[in-house]
Amino acid sequence: MVWKLKEQLKAQLARETGYYSRPSGGRHRFALAYPNSYFVGMSNLGLHIVYRLLNERQDTACERVFLPERKQQQAYEKARQPLMTMESQTGLNRFDIIGFVVSFEMDYFNILRMLELGKVVPMAADRGEQDALVIGGGPCATFNPEPLSLFFDAFIIGEGEAVLPGFMDVYHAKKLAGAGRQEILEALSHVPGVYVPSVHRPEKGEHQVVRQWQQNLDDFPGETVIYTEDTEFNLHLVEIARGCGRHCRFCMAGYCFRKPRNRSLEAIEKMLAGAKASGRRVGLMGAAISDYPEIDSLCREILGDGLSMSVASFRADSVTQELVDSLAASGLRTLTMAPEAGSSRMRAVVNKGIEEQHLLNAMDMGIRAGIRNFRLYIMIGLPGEEPEDIQAIVDMACRLKDFMEKHGAMGRLTLSINPFIPKPFTPFQWEPMAPLKYIQGALKSITSALRKRHNIEVIAESPRDAYVQAFLARGNRQAGEVLWEAYQAGGSKAIKSVLKARGSSLDEQVSRLRQLDEVLPWDVLDMGFTKAYLIKERQEACKAEPARTIRCFDGCHRCGVCK
Known part of the structure; x- marks a missing residue:
């Protein structure tokens, strides 16, 4: 049986190109873990970036591990x-360090499953001198590590390029000196951007660990390292920018990965070599591709090299005809936009800066380029939302579909609707999540109203799953205890019963309005801006006025990140 499992991994590896094979002798063994399937994990650009970063060190041998399919488990x-x-x-369990890429709350259960399958002691406090250090990085680790703090020895707060070199330097030096586990953790707690739960105590309510970010992206490549056909995005991924300065008030990434930074066109052109060599389509990655200042030049470069391209996202208010034409020429069949809300009032509340005319203009560009299908990302349950705002989603969808048909685009309009989940380090971090019955009712209302309209499709995330995500996103260390009990009881569906046994409820946990002076679990971290700034933005949201917080600009010192 063991032989068969090894052969399956070897066969998977044989279908790859670009992986590292480092001799473990004299190097620290680092297992880079993605808490989901290989198919999903190999499309995560962060995993590729960290994998290369670690393997280019002379003291580290980094290997990958994924959650196996159920039969393999x-x-x-x-x-x-x-x-x-x-x-x-x-x-x-034979590695020195196990590093998880933590991107989604629902993967927390998969983390525990991988520790169990790997025969790794699950609780950090129970691990001994011979056990691996278990660390976490990525978006979830950066904005609130507390629910995972029972299981992790340390967290990378911020971007890996800015933290991991210092982390590994200290780890390597301490291991050479023969230091014990706790001495190593104490030393690591002094590395900028490293949060050690056994050392840092969140109940103090003090900013102790400062989020780190890579100021010059050109210093490190950001592209696909390993190619495989067995992945969600079979592309040569290229990161052209990081962070976002648009100030959307619901967006954790827009706050925790400030300031916005662009790679130089020259650096991006160098990374296109991998796409040429592999014959793959270029997948441009960034918070808002159309905000890249030289996007038209980049499009011409990509198509001029005989390559095709796709994008992770773009904004309807900055998209250009050349970008849309390039996507259409690359075979794109559906253009995706994210107005987030149907009414101008709600878009003002979240500071989206997108109006319906922007959507129509982008649609017009798409139709002229030959694109016939469109997708909209919408949230429901936003702070201050009223029934008329739900109806506005329906009305907007009908107007956009009318526009499509009038201009000869007889394809599909898809509304991808997700419940709003308040996230740490945003102006909405104190807000309650909308009641489950409200979310379910709003979804039913939208679906029913659009059911008879030909070629309008409504897809939605499970409201119950969204509630679990909300609980974990803003949870404290006690939430980690609930997570552990729910995992042992079968998974995410058990959280409700675990909380009930503890005299609480999931509704109570996620639908509670937090007080502005309340000590929050993530207050142990410092993202570079103050609560006063978030409170000011929250107050602006309450006004629901068209006047908005403008995007980041050179010389701006409003939030404090660029101090």
């Missing part, structure tokens, strides 16, 4: 074999 359990890495088929 059962095979591991039957064989009593620890979960193994891709590169050397080594058990997870």
